[in-house]
Amino acid sequence: MSEMLHAQNVAKSFTLHTQGSVTIPVFQGVDFTLSGGECIALTGESGSGKSTFMRMLYANYTCSDGSIRVFHDGDWLDITTASPHSILEVRKRTMGYVSQFLRVIPRVPTLEIVAEPLVALGAARDHAMDKARDLLTRLRIPERLWQLSPLTFSGGEQQRVNIARGFIADYPIMLLDEPTASLDAQNRATVLALIEEAKGRGAAIAGIFHDHETRDAVCTGSFDVTSFKVGAND
Ligand SMILES: Nc1ncnc2c1ncn2[C@@H]1O[C@H](COP(=O)(O)OP(=O)(O)OP(=O)(O)O)[C@@H](O)[C@H]1O
Structure with missing residues (x-):
């Protein structure tokens, strides 16, 4: 399986500028790799930073430290330092994101x-x-x-x-944020089939799946974000 995404020593903290510049540390030292044909579940307790990490992988949130490299157009690109234009190209051709919520033009x-x-x-x-x-x-x-x-x-x-x-x-990398959250059993089964098909064509997939059955059915591994919580190993 070829590596498609590599996050190295990634850290995130939020600074709340409108609330006295309070800093909220989320995680640090995150090393994560994703290869073609894999479906990795991001796991961890509520508030550990699963959604934050996924948004960083999609370059929606900046990194406080570290690098996130994606294999794009035959080369490695660090999306933490890439231009906005390059990020749009990555999203167009290399990395798809399925969020829970639809945002569309009326x-x-x-x-x-x-x-x-x-x-x-x-x-x-x-x-x-x-x-x-x-x-x-x-x-x-x-x-x-x-x-x-x-x-x-x-x-x-x-x-x-x-x-x-x-x-x-057929994006080479796919990020799935609770893709089955409000679906009935029949539609959930269809989504599982779509994920299996994507894995079968060699897509590298990372997802957040609160539903254990979905996770057990499609995931090839898991990645616990909690262990990178700031202070977790103090
Ligand atoms: N835009 C933001 N501004 C400030 N703090 C944020 C922001 N987004 C997330 N956080 C904080 O980062 C931490 C991690 O949140 P995140 O939503 O990533 O956790 P999660 O593991 O996905 O949780 P859940 O399973 O409950 O959805 C929380 O303490 C949250 O308050």
């Missing part, structure tokens, strides 16, 4: 929202639309909703649209 139809990442990669529009229809069907979004904006959809429907959008492109 009035854009669901089908377009799902197809968009593949169109952005240069795929033919017909192919992207076919794949979007296929994913929406698999995720049981009724066809009568495809031309509507998902803004008025239920929480579970919005999450499934988000999953369809996240899985439409």
Whole structure:
């Protein structure tokens, strides 16, 4: 399995500038690697920093220390020092992120929202639309909703649209933030199948899965963020 992501000696603390510059240390000294075909669960008690770490892997949060290198376009790129343009390129071609919540521009139809990442990669529009229809069907979004904006959809429907959008492109690295959180058993099974398919094509996956059954079904390993808590080894 080839390594796709390598975080080294990563630390994070938040400074609350609006609250007397109070500093909240979260973790330090985090070493983490992710290879193709793996699905690693980020684990640890509530507040240990799982979401924070995942946002750092996606360069949404800065690092207080350390490096996070991703294998992008045949070379290693440190996203902690990369330009905003490079980060957008990494997100477009190398690293997908499926969050629990859908963020979309109002009035854009669901089908377009799902197809968009593949169109952005240069795929033919017909192919992207076919794949979007296929994913929406698999995720049981009724066809009568495809031309509507998902803004008025239920929480579970919005999450499934988000999953369809996240899985439409074959990203080499995928970050999954509770992808099955508000899904029923049938849809959860579909998401598990999508994760298995991504693993099978060699994607390197890291995820937060509060549901143990999901974690046990798809994960090849786990990574406990708690052990890097500031002061954990004092
Ligand atoms: N934007 C932020 N500003 C300030 N503090 C933050 C911010 N995001 C997270 N934190 C703090 O960082 C710590 C880790 O939070 P995080 O959400 O990453 O934990 P978690 O392990 O994902 O928790 P949970 O399992 O409850 O979702 C918490 O103490 C939290 O208050």
